[in-house]
Amino acid sequence: MNIEAGKFDDVCEINFTDEEAVILVRESMSEEAKVHRIAEMFKALSDPTRIRIIEALSIKELCVCDLANLLGMTQSAISHQLRLLRQNSILKYRKEGRVVYYSLDDEHVSEILNSVASHISHR
Amino acid sequence: MNIEAGKFDDVCEINFTDEEAVILVRESMSEEAKVHRIAEMFKALSDPTRIRIIEALSIKELCVCDLANLLGMTQSAISHQLRLLRQNSILKYRKEGRVVYYSLDDEHVSEILNSVASHISHR
DNA sequence: TTGATATATGAGCATATGTTCATATTTAGT
DNA sequence: ACTAAATATGAACATATGCTCATATATCAA
Structure with a gap:
């Protein structure tokens, strides 16, 4: 019956x-x-916040403060989200003095986003 | 300074x-x-569970019970996840008696998944 | 060095998520 | 009609998530 009988007792026991x-x-x-x-x-x-960040950066490289202003959110909130996107290799950054400019690490991500956007509009 | 001054008091006030x-x-x-x-x-x-479900169904149409056995999870857990995927137009289903067969609603989703998978392997 | 600016980060809190458990619904077989 | 099988669903619970607040770090300017 169950392919691995006894291993998953709570699994549906049906044939x-x-x-x-x-x-x-x-x-x-x-x-x-x-x-x-x-x-x-x-x-x-x-x-949604991260999608907006990616969308913005796919148009133009921006610093943390500009992103905060653009999205109407605190610098802290944006910074936390940027970290998450960095950790997932979605964004890269460069420092110019104390200003940190973020941009897409890879255009692939932008394509994936467009792909999902078009999937949605087709229904 | 702030493009919409006063509207977002907690936004970074910098130029x-x-x-x-x-x-x-x-x-x-x-x-x-x-x-x-x-x-x-x-x-x-x-x-991860939903990715596995999509991956399985991209290979072959399967019923709820087979999915539960395949993934080693309860019928209930799988059923809840299937509903979520249905609601997002990712899966479709057909009934044959009391057995419900699920499959991908659209190959587009499979492409998006492959796209992300290849993005990951490239780093 | 001191003060101000730009960003990063840890803790805390409210809400969301994924699973389990119990139970409802639907259909097939007798 | 009655029972069992296949799936669906609501409630509950533990964990994860996103934001805020306070504060740390880094850099520039005087």
């Missing part, structure tokens, strides 16, 4: 509808670490 | 580094509703 298919699918699934990394990446993009 | 740029960027930003919808879409993709 497989298509056991072979499940085995086949299981073999071609990504490793756990990769799946987690992918989910993390999407999580980094899953907040 | 703009480049006020014109901020005005320019502000004009080409998406509307709030659209930004929220985009973030919501990313949020739907921001969980």
Whole structure:
């Protein structure tokens, strides 16, 4: 019945509808670490403030203060979000004196964002 | 100084580094509703369980029970996640008796997932 | 060095999220 | 009609998230 009987006691104990298919699918699934990394990446993009930051920076490099003014949020809030985006390799920065300019680390992210935007408009 | 002085008292009160740029960027930003919808879409993709579900269904249509067995999770947990993915137009389903088969609503999602996966491997 | 500016960060708080548990709903078989 | 099977769903709970506040760090100007 259950492919790994006893291992997952709380799993639905019903017979497989298509056991072979499940085995086949299981073999071609990504490793756990990769799946987690992918989910993390999407999580980094899953907040309106961060989407706005990315959208703004895809138009033009900006400093923290300009971003705070642009989005009507505190410098602290923006800075926390910038850190998260940095940690996910979505943004890079350069320092010019005490001003820190942020920009997209990679145009790939901008494409992914456009891809999702167009997916949404098509429904 | 502040473009909308008094409106955001807690916003960084410093002069703009480049006020014109901020005005320019502000004009080409998406509307709030659209930004929220985009973030919501990313949020739907921001969980390892949901990534696994999408990955599995991109290979083959499966029923709820098979998904639960495949992922080693309860039927209830999977069902809750499936609802979320349905609500975001990521999955569709068809009923065959009491068995409900889920599949991707659109190959676009699969492409977005691959896009993010390749972005990650490139660093 | 001292004071001011630009950014970063830790702690705390309110809200959101993912899972479990119990139960409801729907359909098939007898 | 009755029972069992497959799925759906509401409530509850532990953890995660995003913002604020206070404060630290870094750099410029005098």
